[in-house]
Amino acid sequence: MAVTVLIQLAYPKALSYFIDNINVRKDMAWFSSLALTMLAVLALQAVAATARYYIFESTGYMIVTRIRRQLYAALIEQPIRFYDKHHVGELNNRLTADVEILHDTLTMGMAVSLRCLCVFIGGVVMLLTISPVLSLMLVIFLPATLFIGKMTGKVYRKRASLMQDGQAECGKVAQEHFSNIRLVHAFSQQRTARARYAGATEHALSLSVSSSALFALFRGGSSFLVYLALLGTLWFGARLIGQGQMTVGDLTAFILYASMVTEAAGAIGEFWNAWMRTIGATEWIFKVINTERAQEAPAGEAGLQGRLAFEDVAFAYPERPDAPALNKIDFSIAAGDTIALVGASGAGKSTIASLILGFYRPDSGRILFDGVDAAAMPLAAIRSKLAIVEQEPSLFSGSIFENIAFAVAEREVTLDEVKAAAALAYAHDFISAFPDGYDTVVGERGAQLSGGQKQRIAIARALLRDPRILILDEATSALDSASELQVQRALDTLMQGRTTIIIAHRFSTIVKADRILVLEQGRLAQHGTHAQLVAQQEGLYFHLMRHQLARAAAPAAA
Structure with a gap:
């Protein structure tokens, strides 16, 4: 940059020397040597400009990549309540x-502005050297340009933040409809999807257009001031030549230097506006990156035996603080026991599972693992002994091997370990039948697999984790009878010797539990064995189960 700026500043002086001596030196050797010198200088400038461009561009990419990694790392470490507030589409857009907005500002924008700053300082020095009197013409222009840039920059910063919020909303709408594209087509809601996205983009467009109008006014005003200053310089310079106080070469050089200085001042103002836009657009990014997060201790060996207890636990979701999800829940589970959580939708069953997994902390009360308060234990150590099998298993779009091996984060998992877990989950046979075996790509959320196959892969993943406490969240409720039978066999293997919490509505699943906890609106309404609860015919459990009990009794009566 220093080389290119020095050569740029030398041009007008060289041109001035050439103009003032063109009629004095008529020797062609002089012209030839001057031409060769200029050619060498131009070659040097080309090499320096190439190096400058490459270094700034590559450095900019490195910075942006590092920021993107830092943002991703910060997002992945955010607690679950953060994702309750922010949509996945919005986060993807962020x-x-x-992050991409930073690239242009940090590469060519920064490079041009630094070069212009050097040109501006060097040009002012050269102007004062040629004619201090004539330099007074620029005294009014330069502060005016910089002041306009500063004032518009403040507005840009606010507008840019709103523009990025608008773009994030567009990403959110698109993500929602892409994620549920089958539902969109099934209900013929393409027109509604287009209308929602059009509404989101219209808002973003109006913000962008208004910002463009402001930027256009700044460019127009700066351009007018530039030409006004040059016109004044020509007029005053012509008078100085007429008075013999300046040569034609000096005036030419002065005009060129003045053009450099004015253009540099305008570019600096534009960069300031761009920098303000960038700051406004990326405030959210650095706010997330700089958010202090509790440092998790390494998982280590928790040594949990599987005893679990809730002591007067109360909890409300952060987004609904006035609607308690759990109210004074109190129960205990012995190591190796199986309990079933039963209740209507919204009774608090999944909330208990979320608290056990550490997604949230109780507002009051305690959760104890082997008699130790969970708040006093490293969360990673607790989770290393937990596993969950969901109603709709969460699968990644990679291979079957990767999805099962996902159970273990502390080390590399071998293929033999994955096969052993799959065999216990009764999944090895159907996996081996695929042409690519364990390398079969399952598609987004396991779209290439049946419901029963996805469940058995999830069970194999849980088996590989070898947990002490297992959570089954409606693990068979969405399956047909044949698939349920296969999955239930795998679940029976998985549950052996483990503390198991079953969230279920099906009678066939519930009766296998050692104890049943009946929840109603966040409270523990009943607890006991199936036989004990059925005997209480006025109780909530009998009310919830009576239709299933009637269907189960019908074959026996026949």
């Missing part, structure tokens, strides 16, 4: 579009 991670891509918002």
Whole structure:
């Protein structure tokens, strides 16, 4: 940059020397030597400009990549309540579009502004050297340009933040409809999807257009001031030549230097506006990156035996603080026991599972693992002994091997370990039947697999984790009878010797539990064995189960 700026500043002086001596030196050797010198200088400038461009561009990519990694790392470490507030589409947009804005500013924008700053300082020095009197013409222009840039920059910063919020909303709408594309087509809601996205983009467009109008006014005003200053310089310079106080070469050089200085001042103002836009657009990014998060201790060996207890636990979701999800829940589970959580939708069953997994902390009361308060234990150590099998298993779009091996984060998992877990989950046979075996790609959320196959892969993943406490969240409720039978065999293997919490509505699943906890609106309404609860015909459990009990009794009566 220093080389290119010095050569740029030398041009007008060289041109001035050439103009003033063109009629004095008529020797062609002089012209030839001057031409060769200029050619060498131009070659040097080309090499320096190439190096400058490459270094700034590559450095900019490195910075942006590092920021993107830092943002991703910060997002992945955010607690679950953060994702309750922010949509996945919004976060994806922040991670891509918002970070990309930094690139242009940090590469060519920064490079041009630094070069212009050097040109500006060097040009002012050269102007004062040629004619201090004529330099007074620029005294009014330069502060005016910089002041306009500063004032518009403040507005840009606010507008840019709103623009990025608008773009994030567009990403959110698109993500929602892409994620549920089968539902969109099934209900013929393409027009509604287009209308929602059009509404989101219209808002973002109006913000962008208004910002463009402001930027256009700044460019127009700066351009007018530039030409006004040059016109004044020509007029005053012509008078100085007429008075013999300046040569034609000096005036030419002065005009060129003045053009450099004015253009540099305008570019600095534009960069300031761009920098303000970038700051406004990326405030959210750095706010997330700089958010202090509790440092998790390494998992280590928790040594949990599987005893679990809730002591007067109360909890409300952060987004609904006035609607308690659990109210004074109190129960204990012995190591190796199986309990079933029963209740209507919204009774608090999944909330208990979320608290056990550490997604949230109780508002009051305690959760004890082997008699130790969970708040006093490293969360990673607790989770290393937990596993969950969900109603709709969460699978990644990679291979079957990767999805099962996902159970273990502390080390590399071998294929033999994955096969052993799959065999216990009764999944090895159907996996081996695929042409690519364990390398079969399952598609987004396991779209290439049946419901029963996905469940058995999830069970194999849980088996590989070898947990002490197992959570089954409606693990068979969405399956047909044949698939349920296969999955239930795998679940029976998985549950052996482990503390198991079953969230279920099906009678066939519930009766296998050692004890049943009946929840109603966040409270523990009943607890006991199936036989004990059925005997209480006025109780909630009998009310919830009576239709299933009647169906189960019908074959026996026949």
